[in-house]
Amino acid sequence: MSRPSDHFDSAEPVAPAVNPKLSIAGYGRWLWSLLTSMRTALVLLLFLAIAAIPGSLFPQHSSDPNGVTQYFADNKDLAPILDKFQLFDVYSSVWFSAIYILLFISLIGCVIPRTKHHFDALRARPPRTPVRLERLPGFDEREFGGVDAEVALASAARVLKSQRYRVERYDRDGAITISAERGYMRETGNLVFHFALLGVLIAVGFGSGFGYSGQRVIVEGQGFSNTLLAYDSFNPGRFFTPTELEPYSLTLDKFTTTYEQKNLNAIGQPTDYLANVTAQLRDEKPFATTIKVNEPLRIAGTDVYLLGNGYAPVVTVRNPAGKVIFHDAVPFLPQDKNLTSLGVVKLPDGLPKQVGMIGFFYPTVQDSHGGMKVSVYPDLVDPLLTFNIYVGDLGLNEGVPRSIYALDTSKLTKLTGINTTLESLEMKPGQSATMPNGLGTVTLDKVVRYASLDVHHDPTQGWVLFFALAALGGLLTSLFIPRRRVWVSVAPTKNKKILVEYAALARGDDPTLVAGVQAIIAAHIRDLGLTCD
Amino acid sequence: MTDALSQYSVLSLYSAMAVYAIAFVLFTIDLAGKTTEGKISARFQRIAYALTWVGFALQLTAGILRGVAAHRVPWANMYEFAMTGTLIITGVFLVANLKWNLRFVGTFTTGLVLILLGLAATRYYVEVVPLPPALQSYWLVIHVFVATLGTGFFSLGFSLSVLQLLQQRREVAVHDGKKTRLTGLVKLPDAVALENYAYRLIIIGFIFWTFTLIAGAIWAEKAWGRYWGWDTKEVWTFIIWTIYAGYIHARATRGWRGTRSAVLALVGFGAVMFNFTIVNIFFKGLHAYSGL
Ligand code: HEM
Helix, strand or coil: CCCCCCECCCCCCCCCCCCCCCCHHHHHHHHHHHHCCHHHHHHHHHHHHHHHCHHHHCCCCCCCHHHHHHHHHHCCCHHHHHHHCCCCCHHHCHHHHHHHHHHHHHHHHHHHHHHHHHHHHHHCCCCCCCCCHHHCCCCEEEEECCCCHHHHHHHHHHHHHHCCCEEEEEEECCEEEEEEEECHHHHHHHHHHHHHHHHHHHHHHHHHHHCEEEEEEEECCCEEECCHHHCCEEEECCCCCHHHCCCEEEEEEEEEEEECCCCHHHCCCEEEEEEEEEEEECCCCCEEEEEECCECEEECCEEEEEEEEEEEEEEEEECCCCCEEEEEECCCEECCCCCCEEEEEEECCCCCCEEEEEEEEECEEEECHHHCEEECCCCCCECEEEEEEEEECCCHHHCCCCCCCCCCHHHEEECECCCCCECCEEECCCCEEEEHHHCEEEEEEEEEEEEEEEEEECCCHHHHHHHHHHHHHHHHHHHHCCEEEEEEEEEECCCCCEEEEEEEEEECCCCCHHHHHHHHHHHHHHHCCCCCC | CHHHHHHHHHHHHHHHHHHHHHHHHHHHHHHHCCHHHHHHHHHHHHHHHHHHHHHHHHHHHHHHHHHHHHCCCCCCCHHHHHHHHHHHHHHHHHHHHHHCCCHHHHHHHHHHHHHHHHHHHHHHCCCCCCCCHHHCCHHHHHHHHHHHHHHHHHHHHHHHHHHHHHHHHHHHHHHCCCCCCCHHHHHCCCHHHHHHHHHHHHHHHHHHHHHHHHHHHHHHHHHHCCCCCCCHHHHHHHHHHHHHHHHHHHHCECCCCCHHHHHHHHHHHHHHHHHHHHHHHHCCCCCCCCCC
């Protein structure tokens, strides 16, 4: 059996679908043929489509972890229930996996017998010419005078062969005939397509197992090397081992953002991000290169992407004695399109009490109503940094990992800013400000930029692409190459001429069948040296 | 300069819409008309078809002006995407008519195009702005254009499937000797022929869609650092692909050819439209390029 028994072109089944007194083996066979039927494949495909929908309605851990956190915060009662049904992990959920695994088992069960059948068909001879051609589609006939029957048949065979038909001669009483077939590529393409889908699935599965991805924020002038410790966050695949990390290093020399300045509808919109970096592979000379959005750096089997960027004010804190207790470039997180940015400095040591500072950075500052400040342009035109000072317990000693972008103020006392008697500290580049309570001074030395880089290693992504393109190729072949049988029969007539009959049969959808037969007739007449009438 | 050009573009687009509106009315009169009055209505159809070409030319002008104004392809936000998408829907309809006589679907094509353009012009309009870095890629040209081509073929397939279902109802009613109000369909091809046309257009759409999916993944790898991440837009592209794969299987499955597969074609196109309107505007995701 080549195709599933419920394929449109298969013969209608005669036996009842299931016999009540089946043995276990019989039951297994019945189940198998059910699973590998067209109808099951179809229903599973539709289930897969439906099952994919919730993943677009609820935030997913994989693509939007913050969204999930937010959802839990907003829907305290509902979220845990949804979570139980894995609605925040739809694409790795049991039910979604079950559908596509069943689908692919069905696929394997369907294509393997078809492949075998197809191999046999490739080696088989075209089938015997039917006796009554006039009942077939595309039937037509011509009468020729002065042509030998054998010559006419040989000519027809020549024409068909030139159109890549496989030709076989069959004679019968009163007529000599040929049977021809072409378009085996249609089925080949279909099988390639289905196998390629399997290939995509396997390659994707392996890729996620052996690959890794890591994120790292790097400030202008700084570098990092491709080691586990260097990453801010790291997501290894299931089979990852640290030996997969190819040693190399990257330094961010300069980060440039270009802003639109002419188009009045888009003043300040970024039109280009460019990271100039120096890369160095182990034991090799360093070289300069660039990373841009849409133009990742491909290096040592990894891809380095530019995912985000922002400002990093370089801050120095001195104790009352004037000794430097903190000096670093602090990456601030952008809050709006004009890059009003939020950042945190933690000073656990060096002062009598632990001090925390929450800062706002405005690249181009402007006072808005109510004493609030806003940034009105994303580039550094009139930059200002403000800090609010907190003292108390930073909560760093509890062994809980703390984000470098957030300050836990639950055990801290606020000294400056709203709800206190003191103004926030304010400084422009080069300026210093004095902290209250004799805590010391803060200086904004300068402002640099940072880039957040995403480093990926996916050993099978090339294979995924290969299989995807193979699927596309298979699809094109299987949908547009017609599979046809053509028959030509030559018989003498009473008036000493010959009658040539032509007919064809399509397998599958074939809108140009009739036109195809007409073209063969025309070519035949030409080949015989006659003219078309 | 930019402003003047985009103004002319809008003007041209509104003219196209006016012309399409007339064509729509004439197509509809023709489709609803009875065969006995065939003479007049056939003339309506011919005029409507010619008008559709005129509208197409005006809309093409609108698209080109917008592109020149923006110095790039005119499909980088919802408004432009709707404009170019509907242009291609009309284009596919017109070109398909050079090969087969499918003028009778004109009602659906012009109707759909009018709705989408109306929505685009009133709700999605944005001024010309430069491309954000994430969109500065030749994949914008390829991926989005092929997606609209796919949509064009799906839309024509959809219209034919609707007609197929109506025709089917009429044929059943006639067979049972019942009365039916669908007499206007007598002059159309029978349900099986309509289904075959729909199928041929949809498989072309499906090829384009498959390519869109692959090209989208290649682009996502370059721009976002992974080729597939189940972003909302990726999810819906996948859903649409799967529904149409289901349609193709349905055509080859005994008991599913005919009405059921036609229903799948409608569901598939419903998903295409959902993806374009609702998902673009209300769903959160990385494809936040509607410009709204
Ligand atoms: C992941 C699941 C599957 C997908 C995405 C899929 C997709 C497709 C597509 C797009 C086509 C049309 C292109 C072509 O003819 O090559 C097709 C055709 C076909 N598929 Fe599948 N398929 C799947 C599973 C299956 C299974 C499980 C079966 C067997 C039960 C099957 C049997 C067939 C057959 C027989 C055809 C040819 C249809 C015809 O004769 O026109 N497919 N499939």
